[in-house]
Amino acid sequence: MNTLNQVGHASPRIDAQKRVTGTATYTGDIRLPGMLYARVLRSPHPHARIRSIDLSRAQALPGVKAILTRENCDVVWGSGDTRNKRYLFNNPVRFAGDAVAAVAALDRHIAEEATRLIEVDYETLPFVLDPEEALQPGAVEIQPGGNHSPNNRGERQPEVYRRGNIEEGLRAADQVFEDHYTSAHVNNAQLEPRVAIAQWEGDKLTVYASTQGISNCHTEIARDLNLAPEKVRVICQFMGGGFGNKNQCHDFDLMAALLAKQAGVPVKLEFTRKEDFLSVHGRWPTKQYYKVGVKRDGTLTAIQLRGYSGMGPYRKGSGGIAGIEIYQCPHVERSVTQAYTNIAVSANLRGPDYPQGVFGIESLMDDVAYSLKMDPVDFRLKNMTRKFNDQTPYTSIGLEDCIRRGAEAFEWKKRWHAPGAGSGPVKRGAGMAMGSFFSSMGRSSAVIDLDSRGMYHLHVGVTDIGTAAKTTMALIAAEELGVPLEKIDVIWGDTDRCPYSVGESGSRTTTHTGYAVVEAARDLKRQIAEKGLPQGSQMLTATANTNPAAPTAARYSFVAHFAEVEVDTELGHVKVVKYVAAHDSGRVVNPLTATSQVKGGAIMGIGMALHEELLYDKATGLPLTAGYYGARVMTHLDAPEVEVLWIETEDAYGPFGAKTLGEPTIIPSVAAVANAIYNAIGKRVKDLPITRDKILGVLA
């Protein structure tokens, strides 16, 4: 791979100083003159019909300025549900945390007190928490038409993928393995709680949002409030994480706008941490039933998955279960059913369909390898994908190198052993898993203005959720323009000043918007060649609206993770003691921040493997672990040192050959840890998270 001048060199974030001095302005830091504070009242029941709401005591509280309920607000939140009409305030309420009212008052204490003074008369209804139980005849109907959420074609049928003939594949096998796995509802738990500030100036609405995509947020606010697009402005300057649950316009953006309209002054609507855990969304819980057919020599003949995803009561995400596509196999069938349940809503969390699915299939493939007396690394090298779905070549594939070089760096041969070997009570074990993630190409835009002082003003509609997107865009521009990084001034996070960007979801910013930046830079260079450098008050402007055709080949990133754990067989405690992550994301634009992404994604996955779950009380349908302590997200003391290995394949597409990066980082981590635990203790825990009680349970 050729060496470039800017791209590929470690570069601190261009906004790092702001982030370490407390001067970066996050949405919640903004205070507008005369601004009110708003709070939301939420259902304490998992499923209930609202008979009546009495606002009289809340309205009488001094300082209360505006209240919204279903009585005076029938606005539909378009991106809150892709199948049904989801209002800002719904009746019946369908999960503990569904919004019932929103109050704006002089300060947050008064708003909070007012929500407590609202009297709601509920008629409680039966509820169902488990996706399979929700699909049983006689289960309470959560949405009109039943709990089987329609697939992409609007049919109440599973999403099905087939190649070959699964029955034939199972018949051709020397041995068929069958097992099932479950994964839990896990919250995104980004540090910045949800907040929106809405301000009306005449008929123009400005929303200071905490969003991963200002363009999407802008379009959706205009649509849901029936405003002309030019009458809406969305600003997000600094953003405290999202991991997929701040992709679209959210109900609180709309509520803030409506409260501000009613009160005639700006309104800041804040969520508490508990609301943030319950009322936005987390990763969908799944149940996965697999059958795998294999020849004696380890060749796969069939993979079958029947899966169920619990979506909560509103359909916000795909509910997919991915992972089996990392294996080559002639006969494959995957059928996944999405069901409505009365738990918190489920949708995107870093690699939405993947880590839970990869946990399932990689746990089973590990068992297959052990059963055939094959080294799990050799088994994967034999059966890993070579073409996408065994049909379409990849634009580039570094998976084999990820596995081989990752295993070397990890010292796999030294650390891996027969399952359960070791005398204990603390046992060590090694595990690995692999994964892939779509590396899309698509629509985005960029504008570069060059002034006579030689500054390049790069306008991109990114918000930088922690991925260093601004720095990445600046590096790409500097590289293509052949100027120092300091000459690039990035303007971001404001729909009145920036062109369309895809939004920071699907790990697409580098590949989509980065590509637009390259094209804008090329256009600018052509203009300079033609017209010369701008003088005095002159300015050159280059614009790129790009939508590159998808390559005929499949474009994917690849990854293999290796973990070593210590399991205390008396206490059930697991500690990850060594970790190697090998990644093929094409060319790495900024190794400093990219490495941070990998370290973070892997550690986040360890938390999903070992701790995190939004637990529900089966008797009451109420959540028990909504918060950082309850969810037991990873802390400094839990986090191992993650060694990162870059397998930089040459890829002909994307900006300088960069592929996706942010989401692949979490994909195989859960399975790698699970497989290491199996290697340590010789028993397999098949339900996430792998908590102490479950480890002691399988050892008993």
Added chain:
Amino acid sequence: MSRISRRKFVEGTGAGIVATAVPLKGQTARTAPVTPSVPHTTIQVTVNGERRKIEVEDRWTLVEVLRDHLGLTGSKVGCDRGECGACTVLLDGRPVYSCSQLAVWADGRSVETVEGLTQHGQLDALQQAFIQHDGPQCGFCTSGQLMSAKALLNHNPHPTVDEVRHAMTGNICRCSNYNRYVESVMAAAGTLSASARRKA
């Protein structure tokens, strides 16, 4: 050991005040809205070396006063319930969750926030190391991480990696950039000891 260091630190802060001679503000900070029916108290707090007289509602937390009434928004509210550490500040030199301290409890005491780390336009060694070693991803937990690290280095300038992890484990980073934060603190400690050696 740490008690002595803490006292020294507090004395150091006091000396700073004399040197910069920040006068006590004659006027109480404007803190509207104060709900008349709610008990309120006038407190005196030294914030980043500057003595402030503030009228507060007794129900206000320290972080609310810092952010909403003194404009010091560097300290973040991640959970408002003592779980995440994004609001960590130093109270008389010790790290506390400012969401879990009532403002009235800070009366007569000294508070240091992230805004106080930069002295005369010069970044603290920790801040420089956080930039070079890519400490912040989204950055929302960063101020808290910095203040916990600052408290550690104030009483233990040469920590081991394990001591850093223990001192900062009350600061959650959901981007999970823990490796980078530890690396940054170790680098800052190294820089500090190198400069101390040069002076000696």
